[in-house]
Amino acid sequence: MKKLVRVPQAEPASDGRPGVRGRPGLAALPPLSIYIHVPWCVHKCPYCDFNSHERNGDIPEQAYLQALQADLEQALPDVWGRQVSTVFFGGGTPSLLSADAVDQIISLLRATLSLPPDAEITLEANPGTAEAARFQGYAKAGVNRISLGIQSFDDDKLKRLGRIHDAAQAKAAIEMAQRAVDRVNLDLMFALPQQTLTQCEQDVREALAFETGHLSLYHLTLEPNTVFAKYPPRLPDDEQSAVMQDRVAALAEAAGFERYEVSAYARPGQVCQHNMNYWQFGDYLGIGPGAHSKISFQNRIIRQARARMPDAWMRLAQERQGKHIVEQRELNHGDLGFEFMLNALRLKQGVEGGLFIERTGLSLMAILPAMRRAVDRGLLQPGLDRVQATSQGWRFLNDLQMEFLP
Known part of the structure; x- marks a missing residue:
C-alpha cells in the first residue's frame, strides 16, 4: 500500500492565476457529493464486480462507524467550507446497517459538513433484507430516496442471478419503500440468462405498475473477475439484446419516463441528482473501504482510492496517518x-x-x-x-x- 502523498501547492501560472504546470485554475469549484460505501452483503452475486464481501453473522457495525468517522475527519481539510449537494449509501448492501447506524452517519455528516436539510440522501437496499420498520427508520434518520436492487420479478431469473430474494419479497419491499419515502428507484436488468423478449417485457411492465419515479434499466454484462466471467451463462445474443434494449426504452417512455442517461429513466422532478453530479463531472468524496474520490481545488483535480478490504480499511483509517488512502494522483x-x-x-x-x-x-x-x-x-x-x-x-x-x- 502506498502512503498518502500530499500534492505540493502549485506555483502561480505566468498570467498570475493559480495553476499546475501552466494550467489555468478553476473559476469556481463544482458541486460536491458524498459517497459512503458499505462493503458487506449476505451473498456475493455471480455477476457482481463491486467491492462487496460476504459476511456470516452480524456485521461489525460499531467498528465500521468509528472507522468511517476517522476517514471523514481526515478528509475534511480537502473539502472544508464546501456545501454538500447529495449523499449516497452504496455497497455491498447498505440496508444491512441498522436505522440507528444510518442516523449516526447522517448526524456526523451534518455536524462536520454543510449539508442542507433538503439534500438528496439515497440508500441502496436489497429486497432480501427489507423490513418495514427499518425503512421507516432510515427515513426518520434523513434518507429521502431508496434504491432497490430488484433485478427481475421472475423467480427463475433471480435464482440464476444469485439473488437472495424472490419476486414476492421484491414487491413487498417496493411497497415498504414507497410508504417510507417519496422517491424510490428500481434497479432492473435485462438480457438475463436464457431470457426471452416476452420475459423481459413482463419484468418492465411489473416495474412500471408500481409507478415509482425512477427506473435504472441495465444490460447484464459479464465483468472480469466474477463467477459469470469464469463460468459464462447462456445469454441472449447481441441482436436479441439490442431488440430488448429498444423495447425496454419504448415501454418506459410510453409510461411517462424520460430516458435521460444510458441506463436511467425518470419521471419529471425525479432525476437522480447524485448520479447527475457524476455525469456532469462534479466532485465526490468517497469514504469507506474501496471508495473513490474526485476532488477539485482551484489549481488541480485529484483522484483518491481507499483500501479495499474492510478490515484493513478499518484498521488503517483509525490509525489516522492517511495510510487508508492507497492511491492519490493528479489528473493531467x-x-x-x-x-x-x-x-x-x-x-x-x-x-x-x-x-x-x-x-x-x-x-x-x-x-x-x-x-x-x-x-x-x-x-x-x-x-x-x-x-x-x-x-x-x-x-x-x-x-x-x-x-x-x-
Whole structure:
C-alpha cells in the first residue's frame, strides 16, 4: 500500500492565476457529493464486480462507524467550507446497517459538513433484507430516496442471478419503500440468462405498475473477475439484446419516463441528482473501504482510492496517518478531457460546451481534434455550444468515448 502523498501547492501560472504546470485554475469549484460505501452483503452475486464481501453473522457495525468517522475527519481539510449537494449509501448492501447506524452517519455528516436539510440522501437496499420498520427508520434518520436492487420479478431469473430474494419479497419491499419515502428507484436488468423478449417485457411492465419515479434499466454484462466471467451463462445474443434494449426504452417512455442517461429513466422532478453530479463531472468524496474520490481545488483535480478490504480499511483509517488512502494522483490534461467526456456523453442531452471549461479549467481546443473525428464518424453532434452524442453515437457509446482516450 502506498502512503498518502500530499500534492505540493502549485506555483502561480505566468498570467498570475493559480495553476499546475501552466494550467489555468478553476473559476469556481463544482458541486460536491458524498459517497459512503458499505462493503458487506449476505451473498456475493455471480455477476457482481463491486467491492462487496460476504459476511456470516452480524456485521461489525460499531467498528465500521468509528472507522468511517476517522476517514471523514481526515478528509475534511480537502473539502472544508464546501456545501454538500447529495449523499449516497452504496455497497455491498447498505440496508444491512441498522436505522440507528444510518442516523449516526447522517448526524456526523451534518455536524462536520454543510449539508442542507433538503439534500438528496439515497440508500441502496436489497429486497432480501427489507423490513418495514427499518425503512421507516432510515427515513426518520434523513434518507429521502431508496434504491432497490430488484433485478427481475421472475423467480427463475433471480435464482440464476444469485439473488437472495424472490419476486414476492421484491414487491413487498417496493411497497415498504414507497410508504417510507417519496422517491424510490428500481434497479432492473435485462438480457438475463436464457431470457426471452416476452420475459423481459413482463419484468418492465411489473416495474412500471408500481409507478415509482425512477427506473435504472441495465444490460447484464459479464465483468472480469466474477463467477459469470469464469463460468459464462447462456445469454441472449447481441441482436436479441439490442431488440430488448429498444423495447425496454419504448415501454418506459410510453409510461411517462424520460430516458435521460444510458441506463436511467425518470419521471419529471425525479432525476437522480447524485448520479447527475457524476455525469456532469462534479466532485465526490468517497469514504469507506474501496471508495473513490474526485476532488477539485482551484489549481488541480485529484483522484483518491481507499483500501479495499474492510478490515484493513478499518484498521488503517483509525490509525489516522492517511495510510487508508492507497492511491492519490493528479489528473493531467489528457485525463481531464477523457474523463469529462466519458461521463458527459452518457447523458442523452449532453452538456453545454461551457461546462467542459468550467469543470476542467481547459479550453475546448484541448479536445477539438477528437471532437472533429467523432463528428466525421457521425457519432457527435457538430458545434461547440453543446457536447452531445448523435443517436448513432449513443448506440455505440464505447466507440465515441474511445475517441477521447489520450
